Ligand SMILES: NC(=O)C1=CN([C@@H]2O[C@H](COP(=O)(O)OP(=O)(O)OC[C@H]3O[C@@H](n4cnc5c(N)ncnc54)[C@H](O)[C@@H]3O)[C@@H](O)[C@H]2O)C=CC1
């Protein structure tokens with residue numbers, strides 16, 4: 258029986274034709290995604306679901322999707338898909354990371370001109386017969402400074418076009434290497450430097466714990482008076498109430514938002530603000546982009562449903578059926594090592610070195626390196642997987658070196674990952690025990706044996722008496738339950754590392770208390 262696909266959002270007809278041409282049954286119900294009950298009733302009949310942003314693929318939808326094997330997002334953001342649940346159910350989630358980037362960058366620039374020249378208000382006034390020539394004094398963009406917050410796919414296209422407009426472009430993106438910034442023609446700066454320098458600020462990051470409200474009242478107060486703010490990335494990057502207050506006070510000369518905290522937004526605090534321009538999440542809405550993403554998602558879904566080939570999957574390593582059982586624990590180890598190193602690294606990564614020793618050196622190390630890069634890049638990028646991670650790393654100028662060697666030392670086999678930044682090299686190594694579970698065996702040259710849990714504390718300290726007791730007391734006083742506790746030290750009395758698995762993440766206040774424990778040098782909370 259031919260696989261059956263449901264398209265539940267407004268996708269270009271190009272997708273329907275592709276499915277049909279490749280022999281897949283397709284139902285195109287472009288408004289079904291808006292009707293939760295109807296979607297729940299229908300989803301059980303399909304092997305594939307193709308969506309944009311309207312359909313919310315919740316835990317409930319996934320639970321009702323008995324046959325579903327693949328969810329294809331025609332676009333970039335997958336905030337509307339419960340990926341964890343889909344993964345648990347063995348459903349692949351794929352997206353099209355590049356197909357609408359140019360169009361979205363163009364929308365950000367259109368929004369920039371709209372606020373610079375107050376076009377929507379001038380249009381409304383003119384069509385109301387007022388001819389208010391002196392009311393709408395604009396701002397020329399030539400020679401002005403554009404501040405990018407996030408310089409990935411879309412941000413770098415905006416930079417390219419803005420340079421063509423003879424703007425000076427500065428960018429805050431912790432992941433941007435100096436070489437990549439130079440190649441793009443942008444000046445890499447910190448957020449603190451960007452805020453007071455930029456005449457226009459445009460946001461192009463995913464919405465993460467680090468970027469939520471990155472433009473808050475404090476950031477707004479540091480901006481140039483009368484500067485303009487553009488958000489065509491995700492609602493929640495800017496605090497809407499604070500932006501409204503800044504428009505009211507004149508701190509901001511204007512703001513243009515395509516995306517909102519709640520969508521669709523019908524009654525927003527920003528509406529009616531002075532020189533506030535809005536569009537209903539139209540960033541990706543051009544015929545060209547919609548054809549690109551629809552064609553791409555349909556091809557990818559057909560490849561998977563018909564041949565088992567996987568492209569741009571967010572939750573699926575590209576590993577053949579034969580090698581999967583042997584490789585899977587090492588994939589997990591490599592991803593954990595990457596994630597560990599990525600969460601400890603705060604400056605731009607110039608390169609990574611992966612050493613494979615013993616039996617692991619004979620395995621598919623391409624897949625393992627891709628898994629390590631996935632772990633490394635996940636805290637910073639919107640969508641990264643084992644398929645996309647190597648090219649994303651390459652695009653960002655991260656050099657990847659692989660070394661394979663015979664077994665050496667106490668462990669039969671191990672992987673060591675070293676991150677190279679402008680300032681330092683930091684390495685972390687691990688192995689897989691007979692129980693099939695990965696263990697960390699060395700951090701920064703210090704030996705230890707630790708299993709990583711979902712919530713970990715990474716503490717560097719001096720190996721001095723009293724430290725463990727004091728640390729345990731602080732954790733106990735704050736009702737933090739310790740699951741596992743692992744120690745390692747360079748030499749007696751020298752540098753030491755402590756990896757503690759805790760049941761719940763700890764608050765900022767507890768982190769500050771732990772940092773104040775005697776002999777502690779640094780405390781970080783890590784999530785896996
Ligand atoms: N309005 C619309 O219709 C559309 C919106 N988008 C959204 O645009 C955003 C950007 O998309 P892409 O450029 O494709 O993503 P990307 O993953 O290529 O780039 C994101 C960049 O943000 C940077 N970044 C991550 N954390 C950061 C932080 N804390 N501070 C500063 N920079 C940080 C990353 O290093 C990366 O370079 C996403 O949120 C995406 O969902 C994408 C397409 C259409």
Ligand SMILES: O=C(O)CCC(=O)C(=O)O
Pocket residue numbers: 309310331332333334335357538539540541542
């Ligand atoms: O499909 C759309 O219109 C939204 C696009 C978007 O936000 C994305 O691709 O991240």
